[in-house]
Amino acid sequence: MxxxxxxxxxxxxxxxxxxxxxxxxxxxxxxxxxxxxxxxxxxxxxxxxxxxxxxxxxxxxxxxxxNIKKTLVTVGAFAAIIFLSFAISSGTDLDLTPFTDKGLDVDEGTSKTVGAGLYAFYILAVLAIGSMLYGGAKKIFNK
Incomplete structure (x- = not known):
């Protein structure tokens, strides 16, 4: 079994x-x-x-x-996207007083983490859509 x-x-x-x-x-x-x-x-x-x-x-x-080499390259590319997202996220472009006035624990670090997650999502979404378009175009032109 x-x-x-x-x-x-x-x-x-x-x-x-x-x-x-x-x-x-x-x-x-x-x-x-x-x-x-x-x-x-x-x-x-x-x-x-x-x-x-x-x-x-x-x-x-x-x-x-x-293939462990291909897997490590993919994981490295994902880590590079996450690092790039943290690098371009500032965390200071948001007025945090409405959140802190309501008693929520939101500071610049939290804002930077959320912004980095959003940037990473945007980058990965563009890459996914681009790879689907590339694969579709390649399939159409190779027929």
Whole structure:
């Protein structure tokens, strides 16, 4: 039996257990619902940990099974885009007084991080759209 089938069966079993717990919470009284919901949070944390561990395991397995040079070049290009985004984001181009007056913890560092994330999104979106257009044009002209 392959690992895929085992994981599929385990996911199905966890879904059934979650549905049973959800029904127990909905049909029980307030005290039972509170204790069960706390237990469900612990179960959710454990399942999240298992999923993250499996994702990391399969990513590392795929990384070393494939072309590692191409993967490292791609990761380096992504890191360069993130670095460029932080470099062009200033964090001082926004009036922060409305946020600080409302009690929100927004400073120049937070503004710079948000701006860098937006710039990174814009750069990656332009690259994705450009690569789709390039691939489509190449396919049309090569026929």
């Amino acid at each position: 392959g690992l895929h089938k085992i994981l599929k069966i385990a996911a199905f079993a966890l879904a059934i257990i979650g549905a049973i717990f959800a029904l127990m919470i909905m049909t029980g009284d307030d005290e039972t619902a509170q204790s069960m919901s706390g237990n469900m949070l612990y179960i959710a944390y454990v399942v999240l940990g298992i999923v993250v561990l499996l994702v990391l395991l399969f990513v590392l397995k795929g990384l070393f099974a494939g």
